Amino acid sequence: MPSPKEAVTAFDVAREAGVSQSAVSRAFTPGASIAAPTRQRIVAAAEKLGYRPNPLARSLMHGRSNIIGIGVGDLANPFFVQTLQLLSAALDGAGLQMMLFPARQAETPEPSIHDVLHYRLDALVLLSVSPSSRLAEQCRRAQVPVIHYNRRTTASDASFVVGDNLRGARTIAAHLLAGGHQRLAFIAGTPESSTSAERQAGFFDLLAERGADTPLVECGHYTAEESMAATRRLLHRVDPPDAIFCANDTMALPAITVARHEFGLDVGRDISIAGFDDVPMAAWPGFALTSYSQPAPFMVAETLRLIQALRAELDSHEQIIAEGALVVRGSTRPVKVG
Amino acid sequence: MPSPKEAVTAFDVAREAGVSQSAVSRAFTPGASIAAPTRQRIVAAAEKLGYRPNPLARSLMHGRSNIIGIGVGDLANPFFVQTLQLLSAALDGAGLQMMLFPARQAETPEPSIHDVLHYRLDALVLLSVSPSSRLAEQCRRAQVPVIHYNRRTTASDASFVVGDNLRGARTIAAHLLAGGHQRLAFIAGTPESSTSAERQAGFFDLLAERGADTPLVECGHYTAEESMAATRRLLHRVDPPDAIFCANDTMALPAITVARHEFGLDVGRDISIAGFDDVPMAAWPGFALTSYSQPAPFMVAETLRLIQALRAELDSHEQIIAEGALVVRGSTRPVKVG
DNA sequence: GAACCGATTGCATACATAGTCATAATTTGC
DNA sequence: GCAAATTATGACTATGTATGCAATCGGTTC
8 A cells, every 4th residue: 555644735735725736736836827815825724734745746747856966976085075065055055956876986887876867867966976988878868967077078968067177287386396396296096087187187288398307106096095105105215206296185185194294204395295176174284285276166156057057958068167276385385586 | 848858658668568567567566476578578678768667756656765865964074974975875785865955953944854855755864963843843744754863862753873972972081081181171062962962971970970170161063163263262271271072073183283283282292182983084193083983884884774674664763872982092192000 | 788808727637657456368286 | 178276467546746728707898
């Protein structure tokens, strides 16, 4: 028996208010044809019975769910968490629900997403999830538009919102050179990450343009532990680097910790360490991390704008690159004057 | 026209496979009465057309949505994030979807939850959200069972999963006394938080039992910024404390930072600082935070068990207190011997 | 007073599925 | 080989809402 105990339906409200179920529906549909006094009577009855339109039935009818799918990869990244927080507030404000699901990286089978997709999602936002062709194909079949956040994609029918990684990385590189550094290193994120690749490319490009040596490269997989290991490998070399640019702050903060507490280095003098994202912790006195900020509020606002555009039947795809800014703190050597 | 472009329905599959819609439904319902060859034919047809049962319609029929609501408060807390990560994996493994919504603290109107509740949620998990009577009342009306995570509630019809705050706080207190500290302080979380209140109570109780002075108390609201401010207030006193117990690690880590970098204190000798939760960052060399661990994997597993119990029609309510363990690191003075 | 018009309202149906009941097909028992 | 038992299938209905269409109603206008 599929009777859900005792749910209040539009029929109950209709009986209470002495109208038809249609009228109840119209009372809750903005812009519907209904007389003001009738609506008030219905709303009062609904209030009394504790009625709210069933969103499932509503979605079934309308063919749209008002649900935004959120694919999350690595939750350990504070920038990511900040985004999730902003996004949840933004979507909530727009009357949209968010359905969260773990998006495994790369090309693993990930059966879960297959289920989520059929909720007639208004859109699917992938937070720092590297695009997989399987996933893209599944979304196309399910007719769910995809928005990549903090990851680029070459697929022409998908939108993305990213920071200006090239410019940011070039700015960091220039800043490190201006500090008089000679021997640079880069700690990358994951190999599939377009974000890491772009930051690496921008870093390398500017150094090459200025005639600097090609930097050392280690991989930190965007985790604190692996970044610590990468930092140790770099600093144990016979020719250790005197400046490290980490692909994001999640890796830069532990790198500072290792350099200072395990190698006894004076970070900001003996060695410079810079990150990317400018997470809140970067400003803590103990870190004072020089970083390139990503404007999360703007990026989230743009994401919401994209979502609304998609909901308005326009299946336009946009590619948004948000400008950040260099935030200089004590973890990098001051710019040499003269 | 409510035609959602071109969605593949059970009727399309039925036509393709030469059976009725009922047969298609049965092919996707485990344990339904259907012949093996028929099922295979249907599954093949479904595969070909890219069909999956519409979860919205399924939920509407069954009266159950297979969706778990997740109310999130403060996303800035790493313990919280770890829980969210574990929970997302656990629910995903159980074939359940998670619908996220921001739960504003205290008694604010929070209209959003009202909508979420009507999704026929199998359960609502509140992560570190202080129970409000309004919310509890709304859940009761919507017949959605609530599980409080990391917060206690006095309501008799709700379940909760918490760490052993009393015991943990007492253990921390004993450890600090054993280090020879005389003048203790406590940095609390938010005033409404039962978790903070319990940790404070356990801390105070043990100190009282051992005849120690009543500790100083400041409020850090579970945020890094306010904890820094609270730490500064404490250390600027003419009689500053020589040991601080913070209600969680999110506040303890910035407290260490302030003590070391703004007051030049040798944390672990001049002053001891302890936290609660044992988040990953507590183990970083630069912090070496002594903390009382909360067994997040166990707590999440128990939460999932509760959810499954609730889904199996049993509306039992359980109260689970998970045991943690003291993790001694360098941020507290070693125990005096002899 | 009849015709008309705009604003409301009710009826019936569609959305996509799961499950009930009756019937058809198949197997089993003897 | 036939009755009985078992299994498999299809027609139908319910879930809760939105909406096209027709009907009603009140107020004009000629």
